[in-house]
Amino acid sequence: NPDVSDIIMHAMWSSEPVPFDPMEKSLHQVYEQSQTIDQREMFQMIHEYPLGGNPPMMTHIYEDKNGQRIISAKGAPEAILAVSNLTENEKGEIKKQVNTLAAQGYRILAVGKSKWEGSNFPEAQQDFVFLFLGLLAFEDLPKEDIQQVFSQIHDAGIQLKVITGDYTDTTRAIAKQAGIINYTSAISGEELMQQSEEDLMQTVEERTLFTRMFPDAKLAVVKALKKKGEIVTMLGDGVNDSPALKAAHIGVAMGNKGTEIAKAAADLVITNDYLGKLIIGIAAGRRIYANIKKAIQYIISIHIPIILIVALPLFFGWVYPEIFTPLHVIFLELVMGPTCSIVYENEPMDKNTMYQPPRPMTDTFFKWTELTLSILQGLIITLGMLFIYQYSVNHGGSEAHTRTMVFITLIFSNIFLSFANRSFYYSIIESFKKYNPLLIGINVLVLGSLFVFLYFPPATSFFMLTSLGLSDIGITFGVAAVSVLWFELYKWIKRLTEKRGHINT
Missing domain, CATH: 3.40.1110.10 (Calcium-transporting ATPase, cytoplasmic domain N)
Known part of the structure; x- marks a missing residue:
């Protein structure tokens, strides 16, 4: 033709x-x-x-x-x-x-x-x-898995705004095919720019589709969302997207079809133009953030009993004031260092991680409740060790015997804590389903070292310990378990409360 x-x-x-x-x-x-x-x-x-x-x-x-x-x-x-x-x-x-x-x-x-x-x-x-x-x-049909990608974005508590130069009807039809929630709510760039600042703030919150958009209109949407306190990520590939890419907290350009101007304005460039990579990146970021918090909370919790068990006998003049020597503290640090820096670094994320809403920008790294919980964990472990201390003394235990029981209690507590703190929501049993061979390996190594300290005379003498019978080891194991595993009751109550909240809503 x-x-x-x-x-x-x-x-x-x-x-x-x-x-x-x-x-x-x-x-x-x-x-x-x-x-x-x-x-x-x-x-x-x-x-x-x-x-x-x-x-x-x-x-x-x-x-x-x-x-x-x-x-x-x-x-x-x-x-x-x-x-x-x-x-x-x-x-x-x-x-x-x-x-x-x-x-x-x-x-x-x-x-x-x-x-x-x-x-x-x-x-x-x-x-x-x-x-x-x-x-x-x-006809640009959505990718086969795009509905799943948008569903994951929604589940992660992330609002999706479609900002395009296409017709409203075109955008609605494509949004419906792609499974975008609230796909009927649309406004054009010309209508947007005629609104007052107050109306604009409400529009960017309520509307999902922004059609027939031009650079100034795209920029206005990004600025309005930022002003509302939202963390804004802008995806774009064209020259017209550049101002909005630059203004967003995180500008993301498409590597394959993106213009050089868009790439220069962006903070990140997706090399294969696949939106699902963003989900992978968000999940990785949340996992890293959560694991850093777990490592620090573990460090806080385990250092409190070390400090107090050294300080309290000296301060109060108890019968065995030097229950731990620098040698014991050094060994404990050698155990705790890899646990927090290697084990928690490789910890898989909790299965509910991508169902949590994003953190507000005003959030501090630690909430007071989280810090209080870590301190409480450390104090209860300390109480368990003090109980073992008094138990040994009251039963006529020597200094070496008392030191050994307290030391083993702390070692067992550390092992329990390393497993319990893998999740501050799911049970310790659930955490075993997450594969982390480094955690198993380090704790097996610690138990092996403990066996050597107790039953290899040169090592026993060097660490100023003594061999223990099964009954004493059982007592230290039980006290350590109680000192840490009360936390499982806290997590169970937390899950139950959240479940009831979902039922009520």
Whole structure:
């Protein structure tokens, strides 16, 4: 069809000579397939009008060595219709076709051509009078797993805003196919910019789809969300996205189809343009953050009994004031260091991690409840060790015997604590389902070292300990278990309370 061929040819000429946008790439491909003679090498671009205007359009002017000239434009149908030679009735009929196609989820471009003699080209492309050639409808089906990706984003408590230059009907149709929640709530860029600051703040909170957007409108949405205290991540690939990418807390550009300007404005670049990578990144960030907190809370909890069991006997002048020597403290530090720095670093995330809402920017690293809980864990372990201390003394235990029982109690408590603090929500039994061989390995090594300290005479003498019978070891094990595993009751109550809260809501 000559008319279709003409539309494709002028759509190609109005695209970038070396395209990066998927739609422009497809136009070059269709041109190659539909034309008997490829004229791209015969013509040179002598003037261009980049994508601009509201709604946007772009125009390229080419000329061959014989002076034959091609002036081609493409853009939003409203933009091309506004500069075309059509009557109002003809424009109305075309707009009906545009609305029909948009409602089916097609992305639509209009194509036009013009003529101009001489080299004094008009300052604006809108000053040309274009012959309207036709419409191009592009179908860009959502990826198969995109519904799952958007579902994960929603489950993670992240609000999704679609900011696009497409038609409202097109955006609604695609959003519905992609499984975006609240896909009917839309507003155009022109309507947005006419709102007061108060109305704008409410709009960006309530609306999901922002259509027919231009750079200033995109920037306004980002700034309004930031002003509301939201942490804003902006994804974009075009030049028009650059101001919003720069203004967002985190600007993310697409590596494959993103322009260099967009990449330069962004903080991160996704190399394969797959949105699911963001979910992986968010999950990794949450896991790292949670593991750092676990490691620090573990350090706080386990250091309190070490400090107090050294200080209290000296301060109160108990019968065995030097219950721990620097040698014992050094060994304990050698145990605790790898536990917090290696074991918790490799800890898998809790299964509810990606169902938690994002932290507000005003949040401190530790809440008072978390810090209090860690201190309480340490104090209760201390009480268990003091109980063992008094138990040994009251039963006529020697200094070496008392030291050994207290030392073993702390070792067992440390092992229990390293498992219990893997999650501050799920039970210790549930935590065993998470694979972390380093945790098992370090604790097996500690138990092996403890066996050597108790039953290998040179090591026993060096650490000023003594061998213990099974009954004494059983007592220290039981006290250590009680000193730490009360925390499982706390976690059970926490889960039960949250479950009842969900039922009530």
